[in-house]
Amino acid sequence: MIGRIRIVTQHLMFIFLIYGGRAGIKLGHSLPCFACPYVSGCSGHCYLMALQGKWGFEFAVADLFSYEGFRVLLYFAIFIFLIILLSKFWCGWICPFGTFQDWLAILRKKTGIRESEFSWKTRDGLKKVKYVLLAFLIIIPVLITYAGLHSDFSLPFCQICPAKPIMPLFTGNVDHFALDYTNVITGTFSALSIIIAAAIIVGSFFKDRFFCLFCPMLPLIQLFKKISLLRFEKEADLCSGCGNCHRMCPVDIRKVSDERSNKAVMDEDCILCMKCQESCPEDNVLSLKFLKYRIFLTSRKYFIRNNRS
């Protein structure tokens, strides 16, 4: 049942975020999901653009007590507030780029092609990529401001982000699939962008949530795990270790299955899709709480109802 509610929510959020601007909705620049600003008529912007662009922290230091400096902090505060409020729900339930990847996965399932698998070693190795991207998107703007790096390096992550060429397609805009011949930098970035977008489309077809394995938003959300109102917990003593949660996880998290002592099991890669919770056949093992209120608690009865033919 949760799976169905999630699909409906995802689609509503997709429409809301991609086309909402046309109905006059403006959610600002601090959304913790890939609501791509390059989509004309979108209702809100991904915070990664603000972080790399004119509301990045390097500008706040220069104009700490100005209105611009205040805006930098304000956008950051809104970003934190949204994360504290909904945590990884932004990824599994709201992010339009995540929904797009889920469509590709559905397409794969319809065609009967099996999902690609990574070895545990490769999967663990891939975890580092998102930190590299995060460092890249924070350091380059600092270098532009303080070290004289060419301004065409601005918004470095957006330049290569696969959402930039892909998401505007839903409003009929194919412009970002073009090469930009202005100079070597723009040419290289636009070529990289097309290659990465193509790789992510192919990757997401063969592997669930392929881009999420590298998404730099995830570590940013994870930073506030301890103060988030949403808690993903496990009663390790009740777990039978059946491995359903690991197998059902679109981003192959082993922690939920393997954890034997800690209560908090929200992994850095978790997108809170709740597939693990739905597939847990044991009573009271995994739970999702909002403050003290329990949103979901695993139970055998739910599992049976959900899996009966």
Place this chain on the structure above:
Amino acid sequence: MNNKSSRGKTGITEKIFKKTIDEYDCEIESLKKRDDYSPVFDYFLNTIKISLFPENGRKNRVNPLAGILCVQAPPEILHALGVDSIKLCSGSIYAQRLSSDMPVLMCPVLKSLAGALRFHNSAAVSPDCFIIPTSCDWVVKLPEMLNQELPEVHFLELPHIKENEKSQSRWLEEIYGLKDRLETLSGKKLNKRNLRDSIRKFSDAWAEFNMLIEYRRKGILPNIWFTVIANSFLQDDIEKWTEHIDIVLRKYKQDKNESTDSRVFLAGSPVFFPNLKIPLLIEEAGMHIIADDICTCERIFPGAVCCDDMTIHGMLKALSERYHKACICPTFTDNERRVNNILNTAGTNEIKGVIFHVLKGCHPYDIESITIEKKLKERGFKFLRIETDYTKEDSRNILTRLEAFKTTL
């Protein structure tokens, strides 16, 4: 087929076979005389007896027949390929007499099974293939001890460490090997739809069986009948078995929870018909078995298989993980989750005592009883270890111990 297949029953085999039939009949008769007997259990009692007369079991079966030992081989694959399965297990004390050439200290289950397999050395009735996961040493050496009397043996090499990648992919390879072997046996190719349907049928069976577990927890369904039903798993078509469980569930649906005291958990070695010695003695001592972790009772199913990737690979992977990672057989290196299962089930069902049944020669359970006893006592549970075999001579002694144990609860 081996050279003994055409051999008829010798005098001694015939004699022991008759004795075994009497043993079964006697146990069935005494069960039918119980106050809690109902005709809804007749199907299960008749099904259990099928293992003695495989020719009856085969009468309506045109498909190849495969015998499955232990709980780690997924019957879903057999069912999907149109191979009938029969559970290999035996609780007969008389059948053991046909395996007197085997080690004295051999596990009674395997000794009895070895004897029972010697009843029917005719190709017409014995399974076409024996699927044996290498769970314990006795199981591994059984075909060798039977001197090649088994026709086709397919071993599944069971990795005893569950939580590393190597062992999981190793087990998946074994499951693929089983698929290939069964494809050859049945002459069919495994297809997606059949496998999916088969998984669903077994999931439905598990869901019904799970309700039976609930009824036993509530004290509605007597333990002895639960054991009989569980013991008859895989002796007949899975859908038929599920239908009859549904009949039992409907019978008990209206019954109210019985508040039973002296609720105990039965852990340890397999209990298989007609050797119902331990559950019957526990009952006689005035205690109620509310839960167990026995592979011939509550643990016949590792649970339902759920799967997101509905390709053949995805489903085989789901099956392989379910039958390996979710299995809490003591043969695995890690028994923490097995202990947790006892602790949690006992904790949530007002169970105060755990009776640990060790069959003499059943080493994995024997070894494990030491650590389990320590952990259970630490948590304040009463613990009683009973080491016995299929003989009835020690029944009085065990009963006295059980009665004394009851007073401590």
